[in-house]
Amino acid sequence: MKRFLEAKGLLVLLFALLLLLAACGSADESGGNDEDASDDTEQTEDGNDTENQDSNDQAAEKLVIGFSQVGAESEWRTANTKSIQDAIKDAGHELKFSDAQQKQENQIKAIRSFITQKVDAIVFSPVVETGFETVLQEAKDAGIPVFLVDRAVDVDDDSLWATFLGSDFVEEGRKAGNWLVEEMADKEGPINIVELQGTVGSAPAIDRKEGFEEIIGEEDKFEIIKSQTGDFTRAKGKEVMEAFLKSDGDNIDVLYAHNDDMAIGAIQAIEEYGLKPAEDITIIGVDAVKGAFEAMADGKMNVTIECNPLFGPQLVDLIEQHFAGEELDKRIAVEESMYTMDQAEKLLPTREY
DSSP: OOOHHHHHHHHHHHHHHHHHHHHHHHHHHHHHHHHHHHHHHHHHHHHHHHHHHHHHHHHHHHHHHEEEEEOOSHHHHHHHHHHHHHHHHHTEEEEEEOOOTTHHHHHHHHHHHHHHHHEEEEEOOOSSSSSHHHHHHHHHHHHHEEEEEOOOOSOOOOOOOSEEEEEOOHHHHHHHHHHHHHHTTTTOEEEEEEEEEEEETHHHHHHHHHHHHHTTTTTEEEEEEEEEEOOOOHHHHHHHHHHHHHHTTTTOOOEEEHHHHHHHHHHHHHHHHTBTTTTBBBBEEEEEEEEHHHHTEEEEEEOEOOOOOOOOOHHHHHHHHHHHHOOOOOOOOOOEEEEEHHHHHGGGGOOOO
């Protein structure tokens, strides 16, 4: 009986030992599974990080760019719009375009729409210089860089835009003034000038007037007897020139137009009045559009100061440089020249706008 009890106790002990070993085995297997799961998680996270990085790289390569243009008031503006649109698309970026039709309220509305759509960058040519502080601050608060083209804005905080790419309008006015002073060097005064200004409050209108007056103001024989806006259009240029001729037709020696389209409209008015443009009245324009070269080749316009609109590729390069982390100058000028009547016929076939 004693041996039976001892044998029974031994069996119980062995059975307990087997249960303990089985439990330890289960724990080891469970621990191994936890480690495998951890490895799987790390691999998944690593994979997601790679995918996110690829996505970020792709986003950096393809940008959504909102472009608000002043309008389509001239040959120059049409060429400028096409240059920027083509350059953005050719670089593989997405374009969202808005034509402000020369109204500031339309432009502000378009910029706010771009902000709502969360574009990557905003490009715009301001209709006028002032009144953009609030919407530019909204773009900055949204983290969207703004690139000014062709025209600047008059605001105190220059951190509201990334850079300005465009012409030196004051220098264009100076070029026009210097050409006139040299052309009229042998003529006695008074030399009476009528001026067709651009859109009231716009940067080119303000600056081209300033630069021109700076130069001619050095000689007493030059006098601006009439100055009125032609709003940068041929139709308005013709209309205003008709009024100038009606009041001072026999006293006008020079027409200074802030763009070629107004000058071309004025040429029509001068011919209808019975005078010969570029002979009876010296004609100075700005932009160097193809229409100006045609007028000069026909002997109806004396000179045009270049304002190059074909800077779309340069603009896209600047936008991409900004997103690559490069620091940009606040103002970047476009290289330009000046063309006279005797050059027109030869150069006309080469003009792209």
